[in-house]
Amino acid sequence: MSTFTILGLDDVPVPHPARIKELVSGNEQPLPVEKEYLGSVLRQGPSALSTLDTQISQGHEALISLQRQRKEAEAIIRDAQFILHPIRSICSEILLEIFSWCVYDAYNVKDVSKTVQCLNPRHPPWTISHVSRRWRNITLACSMLWSNIALDLDQYEVIDTSDRVYMFQLGLYLNRSRGCDLSVSLCSDYCLETHPVMGLLEAGISQWRNLNIGLCPSTVKTLGENVFPLLRRLEVTSFVLFQENEKTVLTAPELRIFISRCNDMACSLLGIPWKQLEMFSCCNASNRHCVEVLRQLSSAKSLNLTVHKMNNLDLADGAIVIPFVKTLEFEERKCEGVMARLLNSLTLPSITFLSLTFPKLSVSTFPTTFDASTTLTSLSINCDLSHANNSTLFLVFLKSTPNVTVLRLSAAGIPNNVLHGLTLMEGKDSLLPSLLVLKIAPGVPLCEVKLFIGMLESRCTEDEDDNKKGSGSDSYSCGSIQEPLNEETSGRRKLKQLRFQQPELGELRQLNSEDQRRWDTLCSSLEILYNFESF
Known part of the structure; x- marks a missing residue:
């Protein structure tokens, strides 16, 4: 509908827009026909404006109604997408497998002080249990998701978390583990013998399968007073021990793996069943206490040794025989020649894999009497073959x-x-x-x-010659x-x-x-x- 129709001027001659502009910009009197048109505009104008206002109001209401209907349609579509989302149809077994990859492995860390705290509500499994009722039921029903305990006890002192809240969270976490084998990672620079958390942790010590500790000697000794019936893996990480401390004897009949990181005194201050170990890792193999332990590893199958300090390597007691070792990884970070000396003293009749890593820009001293x-x-x-005489030694x-x-x-x-x-x-x-x-x-x-x-x-x-013998090289496979x-x-x-x-x-x-x-x-x-x- 045109403006002239609304004003009721369809039958009235309408002046050209240029003529209207000319009359507006000057003092010339309009012609009689033009006066008739202008008079009709003034008579019909208020009624036309009222009609337009009514139509605008109706259009605005229609727009609001359409916008409301669109939002309702969006909500219905969104609900349908949510209800039919593929993840809602995933079976509980697959969801559980996905959840297990979200949980932090407390025993698979190199620095215990940097672990994700298990009591942090912003990390799994806590977050998973708050997504939906179904996810919560799955999370609470699976004790495996609550089997990794990582605690930096000093952190809670800094944020001034009350013991009551702390104990409640830990108690709830342990209760949800319900008899599952536990991987425990503990870190603190202070003595924790009287800390209330120790009593709560020790109550479930029969479930400990993997233990990673960065604790002071007195706390370790307190832990050592317990029996660890299931403990298989022990890792000592980043804590200071002094020679005057008494040796802590750990009763762990199932212990098979021992790892010492950043601490060459762990071998001297921990009394564990060395003869039953299958895997042994030491951060400073030239330490005399480590050498003493090597002589006791009668069941070991894998060794991971590092040399980074200058120690008086005492090999006066003769060759070190470890009959079942198949894998040896050895790294020399400092102290040129110490690794070769220790290797020359080792007798490994079953070894199949050997890894030697030498520091850069240094002489790589290879063993001369090590027989494999x-x-x-x-x-x-791993060595710098271009340095000095390394290529010839290699x-x-x-x-x-x-x-x-x-x-x-x-x-x-x-x-x-x-x-x-x-x-x-x-x-x-x-x-x-x-x-x-x-x-x-x-x-x-x-x-x-x-x-x-x-x-x-x-x-x-x-x-x-090989072709004549039919050595079978064509049947080679990576395995x-x-x-x-x-x-x-x-x-x-x-x-x-x-x-x-x-x-x-x-x-x-x-x-x-x-x-x-x-x-x-x-x-x-x-x-x-x-x-x-x-x-």
């Missing part, structure tokens, strides 16, 4: 490991003499003749490309590379895999046409993989 020539099949070396050590099938080499650069040493040639003593897998970290090392390709080519060529070699496969074997740790560093660059052709040929016969983390 028969059983060792996997070797990891090659000499490889002569004592003829049965290694997997080599992991972490080095920024590989000198030419190492590439020459690893290249198989007729009339030359072969290093690592049984090598099947070569892992290089982080990627393609700084080296002479032609020599690197030549070394790989020499190891990808079938050996005629069998760490098994000791038998007499039938003692000859030279063909390299099967080349692995780089970082994909972006796994390409050879700036190759000429001939080298590119050789590399392409290798890629067609050699399995090249990227992005590995460990053995």
Whole structure:
């Protein structure tokens, strides 16, 4: 509907808009026809405005009604989406599996003081139990979700949490664990013998399966007065012990794993059943107390040792024999030569995996009398081969490991003499003749490309004697590379895999046409993989 229709001027001649502007801007008198039009406007105007106001009001009410209906429709759609959301139809078993990945593993930490506090209501499992009634029922019904207890007791002193609230939360948490095996992580710089939380924790000590402690000696001694019938893993982290403290004897018949971090006195002040341990880790293996413990590890299968302090290494009592150790990871952070001395004193007749890590910009002293020539099949070396005489020492050590099938080499650069040493040639003593897998970290090392390709080519060529013997190399699989070699496969074997740790560093660059052709040929016969983390 036009404005003229509303004003009732459909039958009245309407002047041109330009004429109206001319009359408005000047003092000229309108023509009689124009006067008739203007008079009609004044007579019909108020009625027309009233009609428009009524229509505007009706339109506004209609708009409000439509907006309200839209909001109602949105709410209905949102409710339907919420009700039919896939997560609401997930069965309880799958939800429980998802929830278990949300819960913090108190025993799987390196620094107990940085754990997520189990009583923090802003973290699982507390948060999960407040999402919905169904989630709450699932959370409360599963004691496993409440099996990780991590407490930094000093933190609650700082925020001035009352003992009553603290004890109530912990009691509720323990009650929800309901007999489940517990992983407990405790940290405090103060003596807690009389702290009310200790009594509450000790009441459930029969459930402790994993224990990670960063406590003062007197508190540890108080804990040691209990029996730990299920304790399997003990980790001592970041607390200061003094030699004048009395030894704390822990009664833990099921203990199999012991880890000492940042504290080389733990071995001296903790009396535990060393002979039954299967895994032992010490932050300073050159400590005399650690050496004494090593002599008692008659059941150990895995060792993780570090040297970072200069100690008077006492090996006067002869060789250290650990008959069942299969895995040894050794890191030297300081004190050049100490790791080699300790390795030379070890007799490990069952070892299959050895990892040696040397500090950067230092001489890498390899063991000379450590004998693993028969059983060792996997070797990891992390050292600066370009420093001093390290490359020569490395090659000499490889002569004592003829049965290694997997080599992991972490080095920024590989000198030419190492590439020459690893290249198989007729009339030359072969290093690592049984090598099947070569892992290089982080990627393609700084080296002479032609020599690197030549070394790989020499190891990808079938050996005629092996073909005649039918050594079975074609049946190679990743799952069998760490098994000791038998007499039938003692000859030279063909390299099967080349692995780089970082994909972006796994390409050879700036190759000429001939080298590119050789590399392409290798890629067609050699399995090249990227992005590995460990053995």
